[in-house]
Amino acid sequence: MESFISIKELYESLSKLNMSVYNPFNYILPSKINFYDDIYDTNIDTFRSLKQNTREQSLQKLMKVNFLKRLESSIDSFRITL
Numbered sequence: 614m615e616s617f618i619s620i621k622e623l624y625e626s627l628s629k630l631n632m633s634v635y636n637p638f639n640y641i642l643p644s645k646i647n648f649y650d651d652i653y654d655t656n657i658d659t660f661r662s663l664k665q666n667t668r669e670q671s672l673q674k675l676m677k678v679n680f681l682k683r684l685e686s687s688i689d690s691f692r693i694t695l
Contacts, residue, residue: 620681627677635676636669 618626633640641649653665684691 623684624677624681627680630677632673632676635672636666638666638669 650664680691680694683694
């Protein structure tokens with residue numbers, strides 16, 4: 614009888630993925646970071662500021678959840694998405 618990995622193990626494996634396509638801000642040359650940081654900085658209110666890097670990290674987390682949802686749909690959907 615084959616055994617399946619747990620959801621926790623699967624999530625930990627997904628967490629090891631780079632997902633660089635969802636985080637391009639990490640690949641900007643250090644000399645250009647301030648330029649792009651000024652462009653993509655969004656002041657939501659006076660108490661907090663949402664930076665591009667934070668948005669991209671949030672997107673990566675959402676994509677991990679999306680992968681799990683695809684797996685719930687079907688293993689083939691999960692494979693294609695990865």
